[in-house]
Amino acid sequence: MAEKYEAASRRRSVGPLARRVSTPLSYLTRSFHLPRSEHESSSTPPSLLIPQRLRQPDPDPAARGRRGSHCRVGQDFRSYLDSLRKMVKICCLGAGYVGGPTMAVIALKCPAIEVCVVDISVPRIAAWNSDQLPIYEPGLDEVVKQCRGRNLFFSNDIEKHVAEADIIFVSVNTPTKTRGLGAGKAADLTYWESAARMIADVAKSDKIVVEKSTVPVKTAEAIEKILTHNSKGINFQILSNPEFLAEGTAIEDLLKPDRVLIGGRETPEGQKAVKALKDVYANWVPEDSILITNLWSAELSKLAANAFLAQRISSVNAISALCEATGANVTEVAYAVGKDSRIGPKFLNASVGFGGSCFQKDILNLVYICECNGLPEVANYWKQVIKINDYQKSRFVNRVVSSMFNTVSGKKIAVLGFAFKKDTGDTRETAAIDVCKGLLGDKAKISIYDPQVTEDQIQRDLTMNKFDWDHPIHLQPMSPTAVKQVSVTWDAYEATKGAHGICILTEWDEFKTLDYKKIYDSMQKPAFLFDGRNVIDAEKMREIGFIVYSIGKPLDPWLKDMPAVA
Numbered sequence: 001m002a003e004k005y006e007a008a009s010r011r012r013s014v015g016p017l018a019r020r021v022s023t024p025l026s027y028l029t030r031s032f033h034l035p036r037s038e039h040e041s042s043s044t045p046p047s048l049l050i051p052q053r054l055r056q057p058d059p060d061p062a063a064r065g066r067r068g069s070h071c072r073v074g075q076d077f078r079s080y081l082d083s084l085r086k087m088v089k090i091c092c093l094g095a096g097y098v099g100g101p102t103m104a105v106i107a108l109k110c111p112a113i114e115v116c117v118v119d120i121s122v123p124r125i126a127a128w129n130s131d132q133l134p135i136y137e138p139g140l141d142e143v144v145k146q147c148r149g150r151n152l153f154f155s156n157d158i159e160k161h162v163a164e165a166d167i168i169f170v171s172v173n174t175p176t177k178t179r180g181l182g183a184g185k186a187a188d189l190t191y192w193e194s195a196a197r198m199i200a201d202v203a204k205s206d207k208i209v210v211e212k213s214t215v216p217v218k219t220a221e222a223i224e225k226i227l228t229h230n231s232k233g234i235n236f237q238i239l240s241n242p243e244f245l246a247e248g249t250a251i252e253d254l255l256k257p258d259r260v261l262i263g264g265r266e267t268p269e270g271q272k273a274v275k276a277l278k279d280v281y282a283n284w285v286p287e288d289s290i291l292i293t294n295l296w297s298a299e300l301s302k303l304a305a306n307a308f309l310a311q312r313i314s315s316v317n318a319i320s321a322l323c324e325a326t327g328a329n330v331t332e333v334a335y336a337v338g339k340d341s342r343i344g345p346k347f348l349n350a351s352v353g354f355g356g357s358c359f360q361k362d363i364l365n366l367v368y369i370c371e372c373n374g375l376p377e378v379a380n381y382w383k384q385v386i387k388i389n390d391y392q393k394s395r396f397v398n399r400v401v402s403s404m405f406n407t408v409s410g411k412k413i414a415v416l417g418f419a420f421k422k423d424t425g426d427t428r429e430t431a432a433i434d435v436c437k438g439l440l441g442d443k444a445k446i447s448i449y450d451p452q453v454t455e456d457q458i459q460r461d462l463t464m465n466k467f468d469w470d471h472p473i474h475l476q477p478m479s480p481t482a483v484k485q486v487s488v489t490w491d492a493y494e495a496t497k498g499a500h501g502i503c504i505l506t507e508w509d510e511f512k513t514l515d516y517k518k519i520y521d522s523m524q525k526p527a528f529l530f531d532g533r534n535v536i537d538a539e540k541m542r543e544i545g546f547i548v549y550s551i552g553k554p555l556d557p558w559l560k561d562m563p564a565v566a
């Protein structure tokens with residue numbers, strides 16, 4: 001088993017563990033004044049990169065017109081070179097799910113720009129400099145391999161790279177506040193504010209500071225105050241450039257974004273900064289997909305986009321409850337509704353509930369901003385999206401317990417999938433946490449399998465308080481009192497062996513092709529299968545002998561006779 005674990009670990013990326021398990025104490029002790037790491041010496045960028053385009057033929061001359069950094073008619077070669085040199089350094093604070101992939105793609109598409117991603121976490125940077133990247137994201141390894149050491153660097157020497165940069169992206173955590181004013185709703189800007197103060201301290205030349213993190217509207221105004229108050233005459237331009245990538249498809253999303261949004265001040269300096277950032281993206285994003293707005297529109301658009309997306313899921317999940325009550329089929333309903341071109345087919349999959357580090361946090365943030373602006377009706381409207389999501393998770397738990405003769409005490413429940421969606425090892429706010437906690441509350445014994453999530457991570461998630469997961473300073477060493485009723489395996493067949501019931505909580509493709517006959521044969525009878533993602537063919541499973549529940553689908557005759565679920 002130990003060998004298997006090691007082999008499986010080697011197959012996997014380090015995952016969020018690098019941040020939350022192996023290194024927690026580093027967060028408690030680190031300041032911005034960090035010693036150079038071992039990796040530094042081999043990965044510190046050269047002081048100035050010679051633009052590759054000057055040495056290599058342009059691979060796509062036809063695209064020149066839409067790129068921003070080519071020598072224009074009337075511009076002499078030296079000033080062209082100077083303009084490139086002036087633009088060559090980007091630093092990104094925060095080497096996480098956003099900072100890492102985003103900067104890797106900028107480095108890939110802009111060989112003339114030197115990109116350095118910095119972080120307060122030493123192990124996280126070490127992982128970026130190794131063969132085991134700290135996050136699992138399809139396609140990311142290839143992009144990093146292509147650029148790392150060429151024009152993409154990862155470092156803990158934050159001050160040095162901030163001081164040298166022309167453009168500084170800030171992509172640090174903006175979690176929900178856990179205490180004090182606005183606790184449980186407002187964004188905690190501690191990490192952002194300390195990043196801004198550090199930039200003000202170390203800057204010796206003009207900088208463009210880009211909000212990449214998701215922040216409340218008007219954050220740029222506060223950041224501007226911090227920077228200009230300490231600025232020693234240095235000119236800082238703040239831009240809002242929110243990120244819209246989704247985990248699991250981050251590289252695809254970054255290579256072909258639906259849009260890039262840049263908000264800036266409407267002053268000549270502000271517009272110059274907007275143009276400089278636009279020129280970076282214009283290396284691969286068509287001009288008409290780069291939207292320019294004022295600062296506040298850009299900041300608010302990010303929160304609004306996530307609220308709209310989450311609202312669609314809560315809408316279809318609300319309908320899923322009605323489908324179960326009436327005999328309608330949510331897949332058919334969603335298909336019929338999505339065929340209306342005004343509605344569209346995407347993001348209408350009923351599920352056990354949305355998770356991830358963004359939707360809940362950003363909607364709570366929006367709710368708080370509405371309340372602060374005297375708009376309680378608007379706040380309540382958006383709050384309902386979260387309430388339905390919580391309802392969907394507890395409805396699922398209730399369905400499991402009521403179906404299994406109203407108790408799961410002492411029963412083995414296999415959980416297939418713990419990540420918040422497929423193709424990621426990220427477990428932040430995953431619905432699986434609430435479902436497992438609910439089942440544990442009824443004294444179930446849980447056996448979990450997820451192809452990308454480790455036991456340490458799962459134990460940590462099940463013992464952590466709400467909202468604490470996104471606060472580096474709250475990270476503690478592995479709790480010695482891990483949840484005993486929970487076991488974690490690297491094998492779906494082992495997880496389901498001897499189980500009374502199975503809950504599918506993540507839509508991993510491999511769950512569609514498991515040998516369910518073999519699984520059924522190894523389970524206690526009657527064998528229950530609760531599909532929280534609608535990934536299995538319920539009719540085939542019933543033929544095997546399972547009692548099946550699928551979200552929003554007509555109920556199994558067995559389940560109809562069980563106590564009603566609220």
Ligand SMILES: NC(=O)c1ccc[n+]([C@@H]2O[C@H](COP(=O)([O-])OP(=O)(O)OC[C@H]3O[C@@H](n4cnc5c(N)ncnc54)[C@H](O)[C@@H]3O)[C@@H](O)[C@H]2O)c1
Pocket residue numbers: 019093094095096097098099118119120121124158171172173174191194195212213214215243244245246247357358472
């Ligand atoms: N994860 C996503 O899919 C996604 C997508 C769009 C936007 N966002 C937003 O982007 C921001 C970052 O999200 P993430 O998922 O990348 O978070 P993350 O936790 O993966 O990464 C944040 C990193 O910032 C580092 N950090 C904190 N303070 C720092 C400082 N002062 N200097 C340097 N590094 C510091 C942390 O150590 C951590 O590694 C959040 O505001 C989030 O809402 C996230």
Ligand SMILES: O=c1ccn([C@@H]2O[C@H](COP(=O)(O)OP(=O)(O)O[C@H]3O[C@H](CO)[C@@H](O)[C@H](O)[C@H]3O)[C@@H](O)[C@H]2O)c(=O)[nH]1
Pocket residue numbers: 214243244245246247248306309313346347348349350351352353354355356357358359420421422
């Ligand atoms: O039809 C659907 C689509 C998604 N989900 C769930 O919703 C959650 C979020 O999924 P998704 O949006 O694909 O992933 P994220 O990485 O959280 O990306 C969202 O949050 C990011 C952070 O702000 C934004 O940048 C992205 O645009 C936005 O899609 C996951 O639990 C999904 O399983 C459903 O239940 N049904």
